Amino acid sequence: MxxxxxxxxxxxxxxxxxxxxxxxxxxxxxxxxxxxxxxxxxxxxxxxxxxxxxxxxxxxxxxxxxxxxxxxxxxxxxxxxxxxxxxxxxxxxxxxxxxxxxxxxxxxxxxxxxxxxxxxxxxxFPGEPLGCAMNIFRRSDIQPGQTVAIVGIGFLGALLTRLAKDAGARVIAISRRPFSLDIAREMGADETIAMDDHWAIIEKVKELTGGVLADRVIEAVGKQWPLDLAAEITKERGRLVIAGYHQDGPRQVNMQMWNWRGLDVINAHERDPEVYIEGIRMAVDAVASGRLDPTPLxxxxxxxxxxxxxxxxxxxxxxxxxxxxxxxxxxx
Known part of the structure; x- marks a missing residue:
C-alpha cells in the first residue's frame, strides 16, 4: 500500500x-x-x-x-x-x-x-446496475423505428425505457404497479399496459402493432409468468432479451413457440469482468452527458x-x- x-x-x-x-x-x-x-x-x-x-x-x-x-x-x-x-x-x-x-x-x-x-x-452512482443497463441495451440491438416492449418497470426497466426511447424506438412498458407505469411514462414510454391479465396484454400488444407484435422484448422481472408473457409478445424473427434475475430455480419455456417464430433469445447477464466495466464506463458517459438521468429512480x-x-x-x-x-x- x-x-x-x-x-x-x-x-x-x-x-x-x-x-x-x-x-x-x-x-x-x-x-x-x-x-x-x-x-x-x-x-x-x-x-x-x-x-x-x-x-x-x-x-x-x-x-x-x-x-x-x-x-x-x-x-x-x-x-x-x-x-x-x-x-x-x-x-x-x-x-x-x-x-x-x-x-x-x-x-x-x-x-x-x-x-x-x-x-x-x-x-x-451505483455503477454495477447502471452498467448492467448499458450492456443489456447494447445486446438488445434496438434500432430506430422498432417497437420495443419492456416487461417489468423497476430500476432496470425504467433505465431501459429511456435508452430505448433515446435510440428512436417506440416503447411499450408493461408493469404491475401504477407507480411503475407513471415512471415509465416519465422515462419516455409511448404506451403503458397494466400487467394483470396475460391474454389481455397479448391482445393489447397485437392491437398496438397491427398484429405484428414487438421487434424487441426485454423481460426484466425474473419470474416465470413475465418470461412466458415476454415470449408471447415477441414477433416472428424478433429478439427476446432476458434481463430478469432468474436464480431462484428452473424455468420452463415454450420451445415450440420459440422455434416456430424463429426468435433470437439473448441472455443479457454478463459474467466477463471486462464487459461489466465497459458497461460502467458507458453509463458514466451517458449520465455525465445528460443522455441518462437516473436520479428520479x-x-x-x-x-x-x-x-x-x-x-x-x-x-x-x-x-x-x-x-x-x-x-x-x-x-x-
Missing amino acids: TSDTLTATDTMRAVRLAAPGEISLDEVALPEPGPGQVRIRLEGCGVCASNLTPWGGAEWMTYPTEPGALGHEGWGVVDAVGEGVTGFTVGDRVAALSYSAYAEYDLADASATVKLPASLEGRP YTHTYPLDQLDQALNDTRDRPDGFLKALVMMDRSA
Whole structure:
C-alpha cells in the first residue's frame, strides 16, 4: 500500500447477514489493499434484488456472512492504493465492481474501478446496475423505428425505457404497479399496459402493432409468468432479451413457440469482468452527458444500520419504491 491515505482509523463499520432476515452492524478491521487493488471510502451502495435470495435464507448460504458481503453497487473515494496500481490516486472519486460494499470501506481491483468525472460530484452512482443497463441495451440491438416492449418497470426497466426511447424506438412498458407505469411514462414510454391479465396484454400488444407484435422484448422481472408473457409478445424473427434475475430455480419455456417464430433469445447477464466495466464506463458517459438521468429512480435511502429495512422494502416494494440506496453517514 502507498503511504498516502485519507483514513485516520484502523477499523470500520460493516454489516453482516447474521441469519436469514437478520443483520448485525460490527466494528471490524479496515481492509488493506493488495497488489493491483484500491481501497474505497464508500459514500453509498445500491441494494440489488439478487440479495433477496440469501436474505430469505438460501440452502447454500452460510451465516454470518463476511463483513460487507453481498454489497456490489458501491461508489466513493479512493483512500489508499496497492502496489503496482497506476491510473488511480488517493482522492479519486470512483465507482467499482466490488463485493463487500455494505461497509464504510471496500477493496476493488483497479481494473474493476472507473473514475467519476467532476460533473457527477455529489450524485449517487451505483455503477454495477447502471452498467448492467448499458450492456443489456447494447445486446438488445434496438434500432430506430422498432417497437420495443419492456416487461417489468423497476430500476432496470425504467433505465431501459429511456435508452430505448433515446435510440428512436417506440416503447411499450408493461408493469404491475401504477407507480411503475407513471415512471415509465416519465422515462419516455409511448404506451403503458397494466400487467394483470396475460391474454389481455397479448391482445393489447397485437392491437398496438397491427398484429405484428414487438421487434424487441426485454423481460426484466425474473419470474416465470413475465418470461412466458415476454415470449408471447415477441414477433416472428424478433429478439427476446432476458434481463430478469432468474436464480431462484428452473424455468420452463415454450420451445415450440420459440422455434416456430424463429426468435433470437439473448441472455443479457454478463459474467466477463471486462464487459461489466465497459458497461460502467458507458453509463458514466451517458449520465455525465445528460443522455441518462437516473436520479428520479433512487426513491429510497437508508443508513447502513438499516440495511435490513432496505432489503425488506426491496422485497416488498411499497408504493413509490423503485431503488434503494444505503448511504454511509459518518457524522455519528
